Amino acid sequence: MTDERRGTVEPMGDVLAALADPTRRQLLDLLATQGEVTATTLAERLPVSRQAVVKHLAVLDAAGLVSGSRVGREVRYAVRPEALDETARWMTTLASDWDRRLATVKRIAEGVSRDVRQ
Amino acid sequence: MTDERRGTVEPMGDVLAALADPTRRQLLDLLATQGEVTATTLAERLPVSRQAVVKHLAVLDAAGLVSGSRVGREVRYAVRPEALDETARWMTTLASDWDRRLATVKRIAEGVSRDVRQ
């Protein structure tokens, strides 16, 4: 019940949740600058353990923001711009959608003053 | 130490954290469609208490995503597209930045094969 319309702000939940954590953002930053890096290397440059880094990388991977590829005994991670880009586009659309609606509401409020409920 | 460069992925932490929560996204959705709504009204359309809604609105407000204005005894909240739009732009920039770096790394890896460290 309630008109809900879930789907407007729902899709990129994983990406948003992934980006919400500062450590994860630092990881992305490092990955973006360094190219292909291993979890161990990343941990050396951060104030957290390797295991913490691994968990973060798992979250980022699930969100499609990074991907790892095995090379011998190590796993090299790299950044993936697609998911980020998609989320950015969605966000832009949403923002302009809000703008549109705000403008409409304003028009109604100023002029006609019709009933707006539901 | 470590080249860090914090500042690249740091600024919009509040917005990202705010958007990370599903309930908060629902709230934004409702606010976008309804225009100016009170916390009590919002709570009626969600499976959570009014107090929960109030807390979420506080977070969203701190992130600049909504703003409330008092009208008599009630406080009406509305969505603010600016912060969202700014974050979207930042995200787009970041994504293309990643793209650029990826391309560079690729070039180096393919051709010259020079030392990439630091």
Add this chain to the structure above:
DNA sequence: GCTTCGTGCAACTATAGGGTTGCACTTGTA
């Protein structure tokens, strides 16, 4: 006046998740 409605404040619960340590497994290298 009294009542009702919406807000604001405070205390409290409980779960998610960011962090840790420890150990087993696998893959290069001396």
Add this chain to the structure above:
DNA sequence: TACAAGTGCAACCCTATAGTTGCACGAAGC
């Protein structure tokens, strides 16, 4: 082969925060 380096798994701790309930306060409505 023996050893080192990197990964993977599991059990934990602990804090942040999403959620709750209860009550007091101020502004409309009767």
